[in-house]
Amino acid sequence: MVNYHRAFASTLALSVFLAAPAAYAAGVEAGTLIENTATATYDDGTGSVSVPSNTVTLRVDEVLDVTVTSLNSGPVSASSGAAVLTFEVTNIGNGPEAFRLTANPSISGNDFDTDIDDIAVDTNNNGTYDPGVDQILTAPETTKVLAAGEAIKVFVITSIPGMVLDGQKSTVDLLAEAVTGTGTPGTVFAAQGVDGGDAIVGGNGADDNATGSIIIGITKVDLVKSATVSDPWGGTSAVPGAVVSYTITANVTGRGTVSDLVVADIFPAGTTYTAGTLALDAAGLTDATDADAGESSATGISVKLGTVAGGTSHSVTFDVTID
Amino acid sequence: MKKFASTFAIALIMAGTLGVAAAPAQAQQKDIDLKGDVKLEKVVTGENGEDTVELVTPDTIVPGDKLIFGTDYSNKGTQAVANFVVTNPVPKAVRLAPDASDELIVSVDGGESWGRLSALTVTGEDGAQRAAAPEDVTHIRWTLASVAPGASGRLEYPAIIR
Incomplete structure (x- = not known):
């Protein structure tokens, strides 16, 4: 299609175009006019003459x-x-x-x-x-x-x-x-x-x-509690004076994490907590309410595990004595 | 040249309106007639899968398409003209195709200086001189020592839509 258009100089002064790497890349904007005009100059014997060609105009279509x-x-x-x-x-x-x-x-x-x-x-x-x-x-x-x-x-x-x-x-x-x-x-x-x-x-x-x-990612916590008894005579009879060691294992499963996980337990009736036996993953914790994760009271223990990722487990241990 | 003047007048009518009058064409008779055209190079895949290149009248054109701009010249006068130079600014929206002949005399600085592309350099973005590339070409120029009465010819350059 060859069109004869008025001059659209402003349309052509668009910007600096970068070379298009291949067909159908973004390239010049749709609607851009491509106008081509050649000009001949020559000497006709009386002087220099200048003649323009017609202007061939194409409009870039839209990709x-x-x-x-x-x-x-x-x-x-x-x-x-x-x-x-x-x-x-x-x-x-x-x-x-x-x-x-x-x-x-x-x-x-x-x-x-x-x-x-x-x-x-x-x-x-x-x-x-x-x-x-x-x-x-x-x-x-x-x-x-x-x-x-x-x-x-x-x-x-x-x-x-x-x-x-x-x-x-x-x-x-x-x-x-x-x-x-x-x-x-x-x-x-x-x-x-x-x-x-x-x-x-x-x-x-x-x-x-x-x-x-x-x-x-559904994350679950399973608590498993177990106990071993040691009587004063080296046996495992649950008699007064025998020590009961409790282990509470928190198994966290799933793809996510749990936050603010706290493991707490109440001492059984007829028993007395053995001070200083609270531990998390075999590392001792003080009984006081302080900076470490554990504390004990007259009635039970509490250990803050905080944020725990799925696929891990932690064990809380403490001892009581049968009254 | 009456022929040229009337062709131009038809072009004006097709364009609808134009503020600039065609008076100069009547003021001085011109012996040379220039006629520009453009073709789209289209690759057609045949039934046997082989590609053939056809030159067609552009209908739908998009970036990456290859165009052939042509100018037919003819001397309609009775005398030879001398120092015949045809200058063609390359439209900004296209770049000279890489397969253009190195025989072409081109400019990469807006028509200030001229030469074969392989002999020209430009200042790169980093400030260093580098060999000029087809996309740097701003103008193309053809020079003939003379054009005899009745002689005609065609000048072409290939371009790719940026």
């Missing part, structure tokens, strides 16, 4: 293309309630375009399918979902019009269904499709590009997807 990238470094841990997956959607076309977003939780290989609640845009661009701040998209979920090269962060907000087990995984796929249309690369949508130019599907098909995963 539709997008990338979707997961911004989660790995599976997102969750136990119940909401879990948020973060993605980046980038307009790699050369014109302004909006993209329709679809989150699909039914992915082959899932241990369970999480429930999709919403898709939200990182309005304040801080990379973290802020309820009430970040805009939740309404159906059909569609981004704003992104300029060529513009990227936005998008959150997929999901709810963990009940009856999930520790270690189970759920993958969610986020698809972005150019609103103008998608298809095999090279598909042309006539007159639907910038300034009435054509829109043409880029190398990714004007759509792209990425997946993010949620992994369930």
